[in-house]
Amino acid sequence: MSTDYQQAREALGARLRELRLSAAGGRLTGPQLAERLGWVHSKVYKLEGGRQTATGDDLRAWAKAVGQPHTAEELLARLRGFESHIRSWRRQLAAGHRPVQDTWNTAVDQATVIHAWEEAVIPGMLQTADYARHIFLRYADLHGTARDTDDAVRARMQRQAWLYQGGRKFRALVWEAALHALVCPPSVLVAQLDRLAGTIGMDTVELGIVPLGASLKVPTANGFWVLDERLVIAEDWHAELWLDDQETVGSYLRVWRTLRESAVYGADAQNVISRVRRGLHPRA
Template sequence: MSTDFQRAREELGRRLRELRVDSPLGRLTGTETARRAGWPQSKVSKLENGRQTPTDDDLRMWAEAVGQPAVYPELHARLKGLESHIRSWKRQLAAGHAPVQERWNSLVSGARTLHTLSSAAVNGMLQTADYARCVFDYHATLQNAPRDTEAAVRARMKRQEWLYRPGKQLHLLMPESVLRVRICPPEVLAAQLDRLLGLVGMDALNLGILPLDAPLRLIMGNSFSLLDERLVVMEDWHAEIWLDDAESISLYRRVWDTLAESAVYGTEAQRVISRVRRGLTG
């Protein structure tokens, strides 16, 4: 869980405690508040100490329990602020991968420039349909999500049209290890590597490969995308983290720029991809 998210959750907990202590009904104890809300006392403690994220219904119930229903809109806004920064995969994938892909298509559509680090798999903008199919199948199993693989693949392929629109630019970094990961059958990976070879030199794509033996000034972290210097979307196993504050955006851009210094491009990138491709055939 991100530090920023946890800090905001703790701040929300402090606000809940403040409302309880300053209740117009008198200074309520945690036990009294729990009884009025119909909860176990432990839930009040977890909410106030930032150890549990409240639901919208929890906040409405809290406002009523402490005799201050008028503060619910404020609490609701605070919760929305939390949710805008951390987007649970469990919640996002409740209806399958396709809706998530469509939302990403809408998000990316308005961007002119993307700076992306893909540290775990070939970036979705460059995936073949068969490669994407393997990725979605594995993630659906991991997250116990509905299997709508074909719809998700179609949505991801549609997003790739972005690369062919005027004025768009994708600056992409991928470590060589991504080219070697066997998350799909060898023939699917071979076709994926062939596609990458064909895309090197594309006007809208600045593809940098970080060779296995390249000296790095930073440890490779999670995959992330920076959209037009206004939003960072970072991927983790449990959720996407959305960051739109200037400090975080500046930090992630520095991370990208630092790693980019160790990457190879153009003909050198093709050599690395070809080397991996030949090893796969062997």
């Protein structure tokens, strides 16, 4: 996570510890507080150490358990502050796209299994350099940020080395709409589709395509990645969200598994990609 984000989590954790030590009726140990809350005591120390992001319910329960319910609003304000602003694109892209890619590389390198859903673009782990270049240029124009495109592309390509390490698995779901999206010239998209088709059969990649005509149990909504069932990274137009509380992670995994029911794999996925590619070839 970014330094600012982590510092904010640690500051909130320090405040939680302060409230525990100044609890009404006398200071509480971590295990004592955990017992009051019905938690495993390790959760208390993770929250206090800034190693886990508290939920709103966690903070309300903490304030009540230490006999200081009036502090709940203060704690919630702290949480809202760093959740809604620290990872805004304005702040993240102030120095260009390369630092954001470096942060992603660190997070991905620590993961063994990644679940990804992309509804509008080809997943970064499976992009060609030319396709990635056009994506970065589009977003640099949108946000008015520095164009460090070549450095950003190199960083994204470096991340793909993860796919060639044994014992890892990239479980990617892609909506067919992303295969049609001309966010780059047709010739670049054709090469990208060839690259995507070439990943089918890799032992580290499980690629599912959700056809446009597939029946959907949930709307396609926004893209997200789940790393080792412990961290969600989701994107919106204004910000990138890094979420690690287990309830939220579980929600995203349920969405992924629901979308997976609409996906096709193997030869069927190849057929979808080939059909889209044939439609592009005359304009390539």
